[in-house]
Amino acid sequence: MAKAPSKKTTKSFEQTLWDTADKLRGTVESSEYKHVVLSLIFLKFVSDKFEERKKALVNEGQGDYVDMVEFYAMKNVFYLPPEARWSFIRKHAKQDDIALKIDTALSTIEKTNKSLRGALPDNYFSRLGIDVSKLAALIDSIDNIDTVEDREQDVVGRVYEYFLGKFAATEGKGGGEFYTPKCVVNLLAEMIEPFQGKIYDPCCGSGGMFVQSIKFVESHQGNQKDISIYGQEYTATTYKLAKMNLAIRGIAGNLGDVPADSFFKDQHPDLKADFIMANPPFNMDQWRAPDELTDDPRWAGYDVPPTGNANYAWILHMIAKLSEHGTAGFVMANGSMSTNTKGEGAIRQTMVENDLVDCMIALPGQLFYTTQIPVCLWFLTKNKKAQTISGHSDSNHRNREGETLFIDARNMGSMISRVHKELTSDDIAHIARTYHAWRGEAKDGEYEDVPGFCKAVTLDNIKANDYVLTPRPLRGRC
Structure with missing residues (x-):
């Protein structure tokens, strides 16, 4: 009987994600790529929460309200138009204009949700000119984060903290x-x-x-x-x-x-x-x-x-x-x-x-x-x-x-x-x-x-x- 594969620990997953992000070195200044990574993690997280809430509305017989911001805000969930959803970003990850699509997604989320005013990067990815293949690899890695399945472990929060610590450790002074x-x-x-x-x-x-x-x-x-x-x-x-x-x-x-x-x-x-x-x-x-x-x-x-x-x-x-x-x-x-x-x-x-x-x-x-x-x-x-x-x-x-x-x-x-x-x-x-x-x-x-x-x-x-x-x-x- 074949041995079941062991479940990866959060630590090893975080390290794998860090190694992928670290490949941005040489393309983006180290002082910048924390914003690249953490913005994408944020985008994946709010999208997962949106999809979960949307599914719940349908299951509760309230499918007519899936595009009404109020029905998301009442559950502390951000409403995302189609072009701001992670599934859209993932689908277009290898296209030459993926940086523009990410910027558009972040801008759309901020405009649609008043509580996020001033929170998200503005035309950040387009300005950096990141290599498309490296950005696509990072999107693929972040796509593996299941932010809904394990709430008690605060997976996204832990990844966020881990990255902040790693950035502090590698950036040196400042x-x-x-x-x-x-x-x-x-x-x-x-x-x-x-x-x-x-x-x-x-x-x-x-x-x-x-x-x-x-x-x-x-x-x-x-x-x-x-x-x-x-x-x-x-x-x-x-x-x-x-x-x-x-x-x-x-x-x-x-x-x-x-x-x-x-x-x-x-x-x-x-x-x-x-x-x-x-x-x-x-x-x-x-x-x-x-x-x-x-x-x-x-x-x-x-x-x-x-x-x-x-x-x-x-x-x-x-x-x-x-x-x-x-x-x-x-x-x-x-x-x-x-x-x-x-x-x-x-x-x-x-x-x-x-x-x-x-x-x-x-x-x-x-x-x-x-x-x-x-x-x-x-x-x-x-x-x-x-x-x-x-x-x-x-x-x-x-x-x-x-x-x-x-x-x-x-x-x-x-x-x-x-x-x-x-x-x-x-x-x-x-x-x-x-x-x-x-x-x-x-x-x-x-x-x-x-x-x-x-x-x-x-x-x-x-x-x-x-x-x-x-x-x-x-x-x-x-």
């Missing part, structure tokens, strides 16, 4: 602008627990923070409808990636009307967020001219952040966006914890004296694909008083006024390649449990200082260390 390592995003979500309220990311890249927030809510039996998503992204192509990333998962989000600079063209000027998750560009220089934004209300009560490094501008922007009970968790270069350059130390001192700093975490190296800069996580809160958190059972926070938790996680994580490390699920759980126990949440037990790992510190101790926020300064932290 690749991290649209991708934050998944383990770091997971840790941020597990720490701040965005169950209910408004979530904001002022530099959202491809939208990974939002996707993980939704996954966090679902994995903890919460309701996606209890959270609202707000974001902003400066780079136009990355803005489109984020919109597609949310769309393939059915996540509604407000990313602003246009891609724009959060400092100079804030898309959400009146927003007060309950949760902020972000990975701002590290050490961004010359982000403003010396005479620009000097009287900006976001700096009220603080020194004006210097022109040579935007780290503290990002921090003050996020503080200004927090609601009165809001919590922010974000990634920063390690230098942000101790710098005294051009007023940054004074800004940090004011933040500490205002009792905003809830927790500081030093992360291990080699987590990021595109930078060797050591990084840390900041957690700020507007309210350290005892409170009950709505939407989260068994989560009462004790009064933490005048205290900050320091965690040194530099020795955690596991190498997954010669140059790349990841925090394991156990690492993430251990760090998050420590933080929640310190906050007084009964489900996580009693908090205790652990030499070399965590220590609760008073404001007076931080002051004695010249307002330095590294987990391992002198005088006995961690």
